[in-house]
Amino acid sequence: QVQLVESGGGLVQAGGSLKLSCSASGRTLSNYRMGWFRQAPGKEREFVAAITRSGSMIYYADSVKGRFVISRDNSKNTVYLQMGSLKPEDTAAYYCAADLRGRPWPPQNRDMYEYWGQGTQVTVSS
Numbered sequence: 001q002v003q004l005v006e007s008g009g010g011l012v013q014a015g016g017s018l019k020l021s022c023s024a025s026g027r028t029l030s031n032y033r034m035g036w037f038r039q040a041p042g043k044e045r046e047f048v049a050a051i052t053r054s055g056s057m058i059y060y061a062d063s064v065k066g067r068f069v070i071s072r073d074n075s076k077n078t079v080y081l082q083m084g085s086l087k088p089e090d091t092a093a094y095y096c097a098a099d100l101r102g103r104p105w106p107p108q109n110r111d112m113y114e115y116w117g118q119g120t121q122v123t124v125s126s
Contacts, residue, residue: 002027002115004096009120012086016124020081022096022117030054030074033099035113036081038092038122045095047108049081059106064090086124093119 008020022034033052039045049070050059058070069082079096097113107113 002029002032002098002100004098004115004117006094006096006117006120009094009122011123011125014087014124014126016086017082017084018086018122020083020094020096020120020122022079022081024077024079024098028074029072029077029079029098031100032115033102033107034070034072034079035097035099035107036070036079037095037097037110038090039095039119040089040092043092045110047110048094050105050107051079052105057105059108061108083122086122088124088126091122091124093121095119 002024003026005023035050036048037045047061051070055072067085072079096117098115099113103112
């Protein structure tokens with residue numbers, strides 16, 4: 001079983017940037033496809049981005065395409081989400097998730113992930 005811990009959230013002005021990290025322990029992260037999701041108050045948790053085990057394939061939600069970049073460093077057991085040109089509507093708790101079984105690509109649904117972190121809050125002020 002893998003344990004995931006997100007960090008890097010905070011308060012930022014619109015147009016600014018933040019870099020989130022998701023550190024894994026308990027298992028080697030390279031065995032997992034990884035994803036980022038977010039959940040705003042009163043809304044469903046939504047897909048943000050996903051990356052394959054080697055990083056060779058990446059997929060983004062349309063709402064973040066061109067502004068966010070997902071990456072991973074398997075030697076550090078860490079996945080990142082670089083967020084730029086942030087908007088107030090990006091305000092949410094951000095979660096990383098791990099998929100061991102290799103669901104059909106792209107893994108946009110929450111049910112495709114077995115393990116989740118506790119989340120980190122991102123607040124974008126206007």
